[in-house]
Amino acid sequence: MAKSILEVKGIKLAFGGVQAIDDCSFHIEEGTITALIGPNGAGKSTMVNVISGTYRPDEGHVILDGKDVTRMPNYVRAQHGLLRTFQISREFANLTVLENLLVVRQGQVGESLFGALFRAKRWQEQTKELVAEANDILNTFGLYRLRNEYAGNLSGGQKRLVELARAVMAKPRLLLLDEPMAGVTPALIERLGHHIVELNRELGVTFVLVEHNLDVVEKICSRVVVMALGKQLADGTLAELRSNQAVIDAYLGGGARERVGS
Template sequence: MTPIIDVCNIRKSFGGLTVIDDCSVRIAEGSITGMIGPNGAGKSTLFNIIAGSLAPDSGEVLLDGEPITSLPAHLRFHKGLLRTFQIAHEFSHLTALENLMMVPPAQEGERLFSNWLRPGRVRREEAEVRRRAQEVLDFIGLTRVRNEPAGNLSGGQKKLLELGRTMMTEARVVLLDEIAAGVNRTLLGDLIGNIERLNREMGYTFLVIEHDMDMIARLCDPVIVLAEGRVMLEGPIEEVQSHPEVIEAYFGAQSA
């Protein structure tokens, strides 16, 4: 399949310690790709390099064939590359609905000039953004908390809201960082279902970093295994789980 994200020969060191060592990864367009590995394997560092919050020492990141290595995270956002966080970053005093309405960039109401001279245009755009936000809340199953301050939501509801925020943009690739962390099993099922629907119905490509192996097994194909800053293996979860080196490097390390 055609790669939408191409990570080419990335290296990253911190204080003389090499965390990512000549690592190359290709994320196929339309896939839900999982990334696993033992603690210290370099997953979070590579994730942050792809997201644009960390610069590599060398190597290149391409989005749909276009180099984006030097682009900051907010410009990658405008190109459709988004991320969620292990700890949700909601606007706690705004309602769930308002959190979604904050996402679309360059809204007319953000311009003082437009509020003075184009109030009708501002109202129409705001009504459309509100309508879209309500549709997203319906999609992710949070309609009943639409007027609840986001800070009052449960951990799982906040993760759903973060996923909903990606739907308020022209998202193409969504990087999911430990989205299962702190989520009860019922809401985790909702999260997985929504990710699958976004992939199937809206064409989202996902890269998932996750320690919950049940979630990886249910959701991801292929799965990339990192160890010591390099790709050890890539393939279906059945192959990954049965590979002797992976059992030693990852599953053995987890049970030690």
């Protein structure tokens, strides 16, 4: 078995009387693309927030690379290569597309006050290199022409691409995508899927996708984790899950059964 890059163990989290996550455990293998599916209210987004460190669970552990990060604030986790995107595009609206990418690279010389003031030559040089790197990424995503546009002026689909491009600029090892395909055209879904697979193959980025579009899941994800009512219900390939009665009842049931072609 490949090495687990991420493990969640016995996570419990309640909001008031709502038990959003109720003793949920699973693990993610390094270098894979895993889908996290489940009906609305299953706790998928909450789980993404727990993994990324936005929420602290009431119980349980998040283990990144064999290291317990449960008590680590989100920005420290991100420094370890655990990055995420958001369900709704959250670009830096009044920064240009290029700046959106530049800002997320960690460890720039000019990020400390001392560096910003007294090592200007060094950060100017570094920025030049980063601009070249960012332009390359933007070109891959077809956003090169828009690099000097304010990100807030882009269309919904373009913002989705900026989100992914920005995440790539931050050099993730594990990237959590919270519904990256929500509200985009089929043509763009195709392209986003293509980019994800390419990033996985070429840069070795491990992906966890929260996704409702099972066609996409089938195409790009090697493994699927199903959540329902805050628990991990099953995992395996989508083909295996199609014959799993619990999964069918909880999620695939009704019309969806025919859609996935079982």
